Amino acid sequence: MNVFEFTGLVGFGSLLAGLLGSLTGLGGGVVLVPLLTIFFKVDIRYAIGASLVSVIATSSGSAAAYVKEGFSNIRIGMFLEIATTIGAVCGAFLAAKVSTSAIAIIFGLVLLYSAYLSRKPRSASDRNVPPDALATRLRMNGSFPDAGGLRHYNVQRVPAGFGLMFGAGALSGLLGIGSGAVKVLAMDHAMKIPFKVSTTTSNFMIGVTAAASAGLYLKRGYIDPGLAMPVMLGVLAGSLWGTRILVKAETKWLRLIFSVVIAVLGVQMLVKGVFGTI
């Protein structure tokens, strides 16, 4: 394959990944690395570098749209970014120390977990939790526009959320993904933040988290311009296109299909990691 054909095909695949990722809300980054390593035979380190760059693009590119909805909480986001950025630096540091097989195995497990999580029902949006002393001191409690006017919410278990966020950052730095699934888990399950607020705040945090490991990746020579170019442009175009048609599309079936794709890719990454064929 010459560079011209390779760029075109990778660009098209990335466009599709970005489109599906934004339509289903599952993120495109998580399928990019398996796509590049399994179908395009790209070394996993180059794939992770290109994926990480595209994660920054989609997170920052869709932020403007999210902000207008008025759901994200910048105080929660900024406080937890302390944990995710430290985690991301640790993860990127670890990426050079562990074998590519180990990375593939961890990647496979994260894919399977993401697929499982996407099938679970969302937690109720009208739960009422009492204010927590630490969260109140950190001024995290907030409100967001809802069907019946402004809805107030309280935040719980800040230390548990902070710890999970360190893990999300480490996975992001190790695998070059946004790890939106773990971020939402930390905010939705541990800290009891309403779903709408946790998804938009998570999107806000993903770009900063990825930027924290990007410097290390660049310095180590993981970011190849010839590969990152079609991946970044493709994913960005796909995800922006996705947010445009999101309102009209019926996403229930799409979500099911996409989560099956994620699970299949997860098994393939696991097998490749275990047999050392990555």
Place this chain on the structure above:
Amino acid sequence: MSSPKWTDEKVEIIIGNLLGAGVLISALVVFCGGVIFLTYHGNSYANYRVFRGEPESLRSIPAIFRYALQLHGGGIIQLGLLLLIATPVARVVFSIFGFAAERDRMYVVFTLIVLLILLFSLFGSSLIA
């Protein structure tokens, strides 16, 4: 007359527009670099199977600037990617001013910590990498 007040909402809207503009500019730079890159390398063989690591000219920030100024396609793409990485960093810097204008000293400190970690990764990571 009331003076314009800084609110979370206002800060967030400015941040959102800042991020959008940053991504758009970097995508344009990457695209231009891509056109030059494909003009010169379009017909060569694509091989990413073996990891070699990028050459020094595509790794460090000063080297990327030099390479891009010589109008090398790869250098211009890397420059666009650097702009992309800088976008969330600019967002964090702006948040510091936003929190300061709201007189929220605690969050100014939190945001400074995040900024220090980001700057360490971009400029000081050769100490651990």
